Every structure is written in C-alpha cells, then in structure tokens.
Amino acid sequence: MKIPPYLLPLALLTACTPDSATTASAPEAATATPTTAAKDAAPLAVPGEPCNVQFGNLTFTRSLNGAAQHATVDKGVLTLRAEAKSDNFNDPDGKLTNQSAPVLLTQVDNTKPFTLTARVAPQFLETYDAGVLYVYLRPDWWQKFCFERDERARTRVVSVRTIGTSDDNDHDLVTAKQVYLKISSDAKTIGFYHSLDGKQWELARLYKNDYPATIWLGLSSQAPVGNGMSTRFDNCTLTQTSIADFRLGQ
Known part of the structure; x- marks a missing residue:
C-alpha cells in the first residue's frame, strides 16, 4: 500500500520509534510507559545511589532515599529505619503519590530463576507501617x-x-x-508467598515475569502516615533457583 505524501513524515517518525527508545537518555527512559513485553528492553538508568551493605549472602549495591544511611546490620539482623511519611505508591489519581521510602537493592539476572526470602518484623506504630520486599526497575x-x-x-x-x-x-x-516473605521466579512467572514457620507457604500473588533481563530485588521499611518506624529482617537468602510448585510455594 502506498503512503500518501502528506502522511510520509508521520510514517517515518513511527518507524523510528523503537530505535529512539533504545537511545533515550536516563530521564526519558524513566518516564517511558512500561510495556508487558519488556524482556529485551534496553538497559535503563541504575536506580538510587551506590552503597555496599552486606547481609547474609546478599550484597546491596544501590540505595534509594538514603536507605544505606538508615540501615544497620548486627548479629545476622538488618534493621532498616523509615522516616516519617515515607512510602512508595503511585496513586491512580495522584493524590497520595509518594516515592520516599528507603529501599536497599541488589541486582539480579532476570533471565535465570531466583528466590528471595526474609523473615520480616516491622515495628507497627501507625497505619500502613510495613516491612517490605521489592522487585524494582524504576x-x-x-x-x-x-x-x-x-x-x-x-x-x-x-x-x-x-x-x-x-x-x-x-x-x-x-x-x-513476624512473618516470612518470599518472592520466587522461574524467569517466566513471579510468585509472592508468606509463611509463619518458613516451611509451609501460602500463595498471595502470581503473575507473568515481563521484566527486562536485569532487575533489582530489595528490602524496605515504610511509614506513610506515621512519624517513622523500623523493620528487622533476618533469615534472609537469595538463591539462583525457583520454587518447584508455584501454587504451594515450595
């Protein structure tokens, strides 16, 4: 089909869109709309600031919102402090949007299986106080x-x-x-699970893993309406394996 001359500039612009996206600057990449077919997406800006926090078999190398300065590790326990009114939530109507919670991040190869597990004990003081595990890209x-x-x-x-x-x-x-939280992926599916004893797991959520080849996993605390709180994390492990049964979480 021939393209009318007056539509030719628009056609050329559309044809160039994928190449333009792969060479976007970091600010442009950060505002691009996520897609559900992103496994081969171009690398995006590295989140947060560099850090080096050792915990269990993990090394957290990136810190969002001052997380490294709010974290202490002692005798196998990581304590992460959240300041007042800190949260990560992008409200659909914009009224409650907040991107201030501290998050410690470690990079993983998302083309391979992984499982992140931690026992989480938040200092519950106010509504929405929480200890959190993350899958993070931007x-x-x-x-x-x-x-x-x-x-x-x-x-x-x-x-x-x-x-x-x-x-x-x-x-x-x-x-x-306190409760055990677990995030596991076989590179195609991601599952969220919780457990009281770290042995019998309950499924909370299951969805397609449509993230790019490199992503970040993390730990966080939040205090969206309160004056701040801390979360204790222990029994934390990251493995390059996935669970065998995505319904049972084992």
Whole structure:
C-alpha cells in the first residue's frame, strides 16, 4: 500500500520509534510507559545511589532515599529505619503519590530463576507501617510485598504492583509479630508467598515475569502516615533457583 505524501513524515517518525527508545537518555527512559513485553528492553538508568551493605549472602549495591544511611546490620539482623511519611505508591489519581521510602537493592539476572526470602518484623506504630520486599526497575515500574498494619490496626500481608500507577491488594491477616516473605521466579512467572514457620507457604500473588533481563530485588521499611518506624529482617537468602510448585510455594 502506498503512503500518501502528506502522511510520509508521520510514517517515518513511527518507524523510528523503537530505535529512539533504545537511545533515550536516563530521564526519558524513566518516564517511558512500561510495556508487558519488556524482556529485551534496553538497559535503563541504575536506580538510587551506590552503597555496599552486606547481609547474609546478599550484597546491596544501590540505595534509594538514603536507605544505606538508615540501615544497620548486627548479629545476622538488618534493621532498616523509615522516616516519617515515607512510602512508595503511585496513586491512580495522584493524590497520595509518594516515592520516599528507603529501599536497599541488589541486582539480579532476570533471565535465570531466583528466590528471595526474609523473615520480616516491622515495628507497627501507625497505619500502613510495613516491612517490605521489592522487585524494582524504576519509579514507575516495580512490585512490593509487605507485612503491613491496616486501617483497623490489624496486621496482614499486602502486595502492590506498579505499572505506571499502583494497585493495592490486601491478603491474609497475620497475628504473629513476624512473618516470612518470599518472592520466587522461574524467569517466566513471579510468585509472592508468606509463611509463619518458613516451611509451609501460602500463595498471595502470581503473575507473568515481563521484566527486562536485569532487575533489582530489595528490602524496605515504610511509614506513610506515621512519624517513622523500623523493620528487622533476618533469615534472609537469595538463591539462583525457583520454587518447584508455584501454587504451594515450595
């Protein structure tokens, strides 16, 4: 089909779009809309600031919002402090958008399986205080898995998936003061799981792994409405294997 002369400039511009995207500067890449076919996407700007926090078999090399300065490691326990009104959430209507929570990040090869596990014990002082595990790429494209205090002062498992804007999903109530959280991927699927004993796991969320080849996993604390709090993390491991059963989490 011939393209009319008056449409030729538009056709040429459209044809160049993929090449333009791969050479975008960091600010342009950070504002691009995430797609669901991103495994082969061009590398994006490295998040946060460099750091070197050793914890278990992990080395966190990037720090968002001063996380490294708010973290201490002692006798196998990492304590991460969240300042007042700190959160990561991209509200659909923009009213509650906040990108200030501290997050420690470690880079992983997303073309291979991985499993991140940690026991999480937040200092619950106010609504939405939480200890968090992250899958992170950039400010408008990430997932978080939380042990959080809800609006009725109950503690529960919560997940948030952000693709431009954030959703918000409340899962099981947990009356214990600490819970194991686990994120596992076989490079095609990502699952979120929680457990009281680290042996029997409950599925919270399952979705397609449509992230690029290089992503970041992390730990965080948040205090969206309070004056600040701390989360204790222990029994933290990162392996290059996935679980065998994505329904049972084992």
